[in-house]
Amino acid sequence: MSAITINFLLRLLPFLGWAKQTTLTSARQDALAGLTGAIIVLPQGVAYALIAGLPPEYGLYAAIVPAIIAALFGSSWHLISGPTAALSIVVFTTISPLAEVGSASYIALVLSLTLMAGLFQLVLSLARMGTLVNFVSHSVVVGFTSGAAVVIATSQIKNSLGLDLASSGNFIVNWIAVSKNITATHLPSLVITLITLTTLIGVKRWRKKWPNMLIAMVAGSLATQLMLLTPWQAAQSSV
Secondary structure, three states: OOHHHHHHHHHHOOHHHHHHHOOHHHHHHHHHHHHHHHHHHHHHHHHHHHHOOOOHHHHHHHHHHHHHHHHHHOOOOOOOOOOOHHHHHHHHHHHOOOOOOOOHHHHHHHHHHHHHHHHHHHHHHHOOHHHHHHHOOHHHHHHHHHHHHHHHHHHHHHHHOOOOOOOOOOHHHHHHHHHHOHHHOOHHHHHHHHHHHHHHHHHHHHOOOOOHHHHHHHHHHHHHHHHHOOHHHHHHHHO
16 A cells, blocks of 8 residues: 555544554553443443433433544544533433433433534534633633532432432522422432442542442442332332
């Protein structure tokens, strides 16, 4: 092949250039990193899908497909790709006013939004606009991250309390609805939420090398199964 063809392929598929640097040791490390990532992505993907108002399996799709595309066409072999909590809440707040959350039309709109966002990113990449990120201050990033955390917590508070409320992308509307129905809190749901959060925070603080999200999900699942076997759960369900 000519030098022009080789350069074109290397620009289109950067991993061809990285392949020369791969050794048995690095391949083993990559495999371990991939396994670790898969374990972490399982609960994360499900959570991000629920935040976005989508069925749980869509979170796994969003974690698998971008990783494959980034591995083939990404410009860095260190860059992490996949869904994030901030993107999930942006999708939810954008699409929820247009269609019923979880419906077929809602999912279709989310897919359309995803395609449009990808096209915009492609255009911006070709225009070399990525350098503009360097001008975003740390304060803006912290503010955005903190705001996203508050919005995400608000969108999931009804699930944590076991309240059957309509989904809304409006921050104030959500809190008003929760405050009006706070007396209808489902105690088993609240207990499971507290167990899951306590496990997550505890493992993250005292066992930093352990997969805290996976362990928290297992703890929450075990708590759920125990609740189903107790008379208390039956009594609460009949209230």
